[in-house]
Amino acid sequence: MKTLKIAIQKSGRLNEKSVELLKNCGLNFENYKSSLISPVSNFPLEILFLRDDDIPEYVQDGIADLGIVGENVIQETEVEVSYLQRLGFGKCSLKIAVPNNSDINSLADLHGKAIATTYPAILGKFLKQQNITSDIRTISGSVEISPGLGLSDAICDLVSTGGTLKSNGLKPFADVMSSEAVLIGSKAIAESNLVLELIQRIQSVLRAKETKYVVLNVEKQNLAAVTALLPGVKSPSVVPLAEEGWVAVHTVIPERDFWDRISQLKQAGAQGIVVMPIEKIIL
Ligand code: PRT
Numbered sequence: 042m043k044t045l046k047i048a049i050q051k052s053g054r055l056n057e058k059s060v061e062l063l064k065n066c067g068l069n070f071e072n073y074k075s076s077l078i079s080p081v082s083n084f085p086l087e088i089l090f091l092r093d094d095d096i097p098e099y100v101q102d103g104i105a106d107l108g109i110v111g112e113n114v115i116q117e118t119e120v121e122v123s124y125l126q127r128l129g130f131g132k133c134s135l136k137i138a139v140p141n142n143s144d145i146n147s148l149a150d151l152h153g154k155a156i157a158t159t160y161p162a163i164l165g166k167f168l169k170q171q172n173i174t175s176d177i178r179t180i181s182g183s184v185e186i187s188p189g190l191g192l193s194d195a196i197c198d199l200v201s202t203g204g205t206l207k208s209n210g211l212k213p214f215a216d217v218m219s220s221e222a223v224l225i226g227s228k229a230i231a232e233s234n235l236v237l238e239l240i241q242r243i244q245s246v247l248r249a250k251e252t253k254y255v256v257l258n259v260e261k262q263n264l265a266a267v268t269a270l271l272p273g274v275k276s277p278s279v280v281p282l283a284e285e286g287w288v289a290v291h292t293v294i295p296e297r298d299f300w301d302r303i304s305q306l307k308q309a310g311a312q313g314i315v316v317m318p319i320e321k322i323i324l
């Protein structure tokens with residue numbers, strides 16, 4: 042059987058989460074910082090550790106079959122790859138920002154102005170769509186200091202918490218794109234059975250992350266009110282308790298509306314609510 046190759050970031054913001062995701066898929070490998078390649082002992086897969094900027098092209102050219110990388114890097118390198126799965130980590134936005142005291146107030150004000158960025162291709166397309174011609178200055182890092190140095194009127198950079206912009210006296214002013222880590226595949230490999238198996242494992246880990254396992258006790262007379270609040274995978278399991286008139290309800294709750302749901306459950310009569318993380322959900 043052919044051994045697949047997956048490229049992930051060697052070090053940086055996506056490395057730890059990429060390794061964690063693959064390990065949670067049951068893949069057994071060493072995460073040596075010094076090695077470029079690590080074999081997986083229990084799946085026909087090798088892991089290549091690369092700089093994130095190189096990953097899209099390696100996948101496009103078939104040197105790696107799969108890759109985990111930020112959408113921003115894929116779009117900037119303008120490669121032909123298949124998007125196989127959004128991964129829900131490494132979330133950020135590419136934004137245009139200007140100094141707090143800038144007189145640039147609308148996109149049209151960027152006309153003829155200098156914008157520093159490490160994302161000239163994405164920014165160029167965005168400005169073209171808006172019919173704006175600016176002077177895009179491509180720099181390789183520390184974009185946020187360029188207005189202060191008089192090198193540009195605005196910047197276009199990735200933002201997650203917004204702390205870097207704030208501490209450099211900049212304010213975000215337009216969204217160019219939002220991004221997260223994605224699993225990509227070369228056009229040739231995307232349909233292979235091994236790839237499909239890996240995608241299924243990844244999806245079961247992601248699904249589990251989005252949900253919590255909840256066990257609660259409720260008096261039978263309040264059971265209908267409580268179960269009405271629980272979507273569950275199918276329907277909740279209801280188990281009788283030793284104490285007459287009481288039952289335990291087992292179910293899963295989506296992480297995103299978790300706290301709202303819990304307070305509604307308490308109001309409906311749920312008690313002794315125990316919440317547990319889920320490792321995998323296989324449908
Ligand atoms: O060495 P290598 O080339 O592999 O890594 P790198 O230094 O180019 O990339 P790295 O590790 O910094 O980022 C990898 C990926 O993480 C990016 O391509 C994005 O997809 C994603 N990501 C998520 C981010 C951020 N959040 C982020 N905040 N990448 C960079 N930043 C930077 C941003 O450029 C700015 O300098 O963080 C600063 C802003 O952060 P806040 O929190 O202050 O807003």
Ligand code: ZN
Binds near residue numbers: 092093094
């Ligand atoms: Zn990089």
